[in-house]
Amino acid sequence: MQIPNIDVTSLYILKYLLEEKHVSNTALLLNTSQSSVSRALQKMRIFFDDELLVRTSFGFALTPKAEDIKQDISSLIINLEKLSHKNSFEPEKVAGTVRFYGLQPQINTLMPDVVAAIRERAPNLIVSIDTSPQQHFEKLAAGDIHFSLSSHEPPTSEQSIHRKAVAQRDFRLLMNRNHPLANMTLTAENLSQCNFGQISLQGEKTLSLEHKFIELGLANKKRRLSTPIQITNFSSAPNIAAQTDIIFHLPTPFAQAACHDERLITREVPELLQLHFSKVYLCWHKRFHDDPMCVWIRELFDELFDSTTTYS
Known part of the structure; x- marks a missing residue:
């Protein structure tokens, strides 16, 4: 040979x-x-x-x-790095790359603390972070990344993905401070008459909280919520909200950060419209389950975050 x-x-x-x-x-x-x-x-x-x-x-x-x-090549390099960590892992000596995927709100909220800890304890470890809109688990399955931060459920066809909760999250409504509802008590009824922006990260066709309006009888298949704006990432939402009557339903940390723009405000979501899929999970594929570097990263998340704390 x-x-x-x-x-x-x-x-x-x-x-x-x-x-x-x-x-x-x-x-x-x-x-x-x-x-x-x-x-x-x-x-x-x-x-x-x-x-x-x-x-x-x-x-x-x-x-x-x-x-x-x-x-x-990407899979080969990841496997070579895995082999290099197989016998032991000394953070201060390791030289490699740990790869994360996550949407901008989760990354902005959780990863600064993680990166700071890695820089202090494993200064030669490169942290690669991808926030581009895509299916949350494809790169895990392909071996292109080590971890995904996601609030989504892995597909039932994928039985090799492990996960653990690392944080709770909640949502706020982001709107122009001159919006007609800006200083009014928000209800499901008056919100049902508003225009919303839909952030479709994985091809979703309906607003994330539309089913709540349907449960309350305020929307149905023939009478849908108004969503005249559809975008594929979070970054465009603040500027659109600041110049229009469009309301966005966003993770709280991202919505609050957007309010550095004085044209914007956040409002709490009425209780009847609040969502319950609020956990953020650290996900990884079984191929990296016993990898010493990845075990260390998971232990780092356990140390830094309390899965019962809401990050807002």
Whole structure:
């Protein structure tokens, strides 16, 4: 059997280069020089007999072969890191990457404390955080990340995902301070006449609290809530609310942070409309269940967070 002669360091750099599509960004991420990244790319081009990255008028783009091998390289690097942690884990000595996925509100609320603790105790450990809207568990199943922060249930078809509650969360209504309801007592009845913004992160077709209006007889299949604005991420919501009559139903920390804009206010959700799926979970795949680095990260979450505390 012929064993391929591959430069693991260059492969490691290539993994991030294929994600960033930018030499200087990759160098900055890995705390190395641009020339080191360029040399690694040249080695990998020879090894794979392919350009891998080609320059376009908009920057670099992946070749079809690079697109094809990108996930395989990512999984290989994660497995190599897992092997390197197999026998022991000393935070102060470890050098690798721990990868998280989560939506912006959960990441903004929970991860600053986690990152601070990692920087203090494992200063050479890189923390990679992805907040792009997508299915919450696909990257866990594919082995592309170690952890996902999510309030969603894993699909019933996926039996290999472990999870534990790390926080409670609640919601607020974000609106323009000149909204007609801004200084009124909010009820299900008067809110049912308002215009809402729907944040559809996973292709949802209905507002997260619309079923509450249906239970109260204030909406049905023929008489839906008004949702003239549909967006795929949280970041656009504050500016839209600040300039329109659109109300957004948002996790409290995100809604409160948005009120640094003086045009905005938050209001409590009327009790009859409050949701009950309020836990945030740290999720991981069974492939990393016994990995010492991942065990340490889970212990860090246990130390930092009380799952019964509402972060608001």
